[in-house]
Amino acid sequence: MLNLQMLATITCLALGLTSHVIGAVVSGNTEGVATDKAILHVNGIDINVGTIPVSESRSEGLINAAPGVRSPRPETTLTKRTVNNCCSYGCSRTCIDGLSTSPDPPASADCAALKSALEALAASELVGAAFPCNLPNQALCPNFSVSPGYERAYWYGTCLVGFINLNPTGGADESYCHYLMAGIITSSYDECVTTQVKTGGYCLQYLSPGFVYALELRHV
Incomplete structure (x- = not known):
């Protein structure tokens, strides 16, 4: 024994x-x-980019974590063929724990490097417009599209920023901008990670059916 x-x-x-x-x-x-993971050499560093499936339970959790919002209404088959340009819509920021895969916040230096890389990436894709052309209400050049139930994620070192299409299955695809992705790094890091000592934060847009998304900043 x-x-x-x-x-x-x-x-x-x-x-x-x-x-x-x-x-x-x-x-x-x-x-x-990540279904299409790639490494992009931007602004002197290598950043990771990939499309990540997001479970229904996680999508519901993000929506329900913000006060006063409800789950999005189902979209029609007609809207499934559309791509909604979300660059002109802002979102309300929420600071929460539980997004990160680590109890530690992302490193400030990693987030700063990722922010600069996304800004450089956005600037490199502009055609016939002055940078930054894709600020809110100046939505001339969305850089990528995401299908319902998926997240477009960029990460470098410990820092990840991602755009999640929260439309239900059958809903519209959504497009967004690298420059605004960089902006959420600064705002969420300062407000959530630094000020409120959170390991993550996100902003949720819920203005109308078909335009339902979240951007998250977290430790990868």
């Missing part, structure tokens, strides 16, 4: 191994589920 000391040692080793495996899965989760 195993004595108590041997049993305790085996248990501790097993728990340590389990913890290591879980940590590896969590830290590699974003890269593991």
Whole structure:
């Protein structure tokens, strides 16, 4: 029979191994589920970009975390063929814990580098317009589109920023702008991570059916 000391040692080793495996899965989760992961060399650094599926429960959680909002109404098959330009819509920021895969906030230096890279990426894609052309109410050049139930994520080091299409299945695709993605890094980092000591934050747009999205900033 195993004595108590041997049993305790085996248990501790097993728990340590389990913890290591879980940590590896969590830290590699974003890269593991990204359907089109790529590395972009922008502004002197390599940033990761990928499209990530978002579960219905997580989408509902983001929507319900903001006071006074309801789940979006179902879209018609006609709107499924449209791509809504969301660059001209702002969103209300919410500071919460629980978005990050780590109890620690993203590093300020990583977020600053990611912000600069996204701004440079946006500037490089402008055609016939002065930078920044894609500020709110000047939506001339959305940079990417996202289908319902997916997130377009960019991450560098510990810092991730992502645009999530919260429309229900069958709803409209949504387009957005790299420049505004960079903006949410600064605003959410300052307000949520620095001021309120949160590990993450997001902004939720809920103005009308078909224009329902969230942007998140979190530790990757």
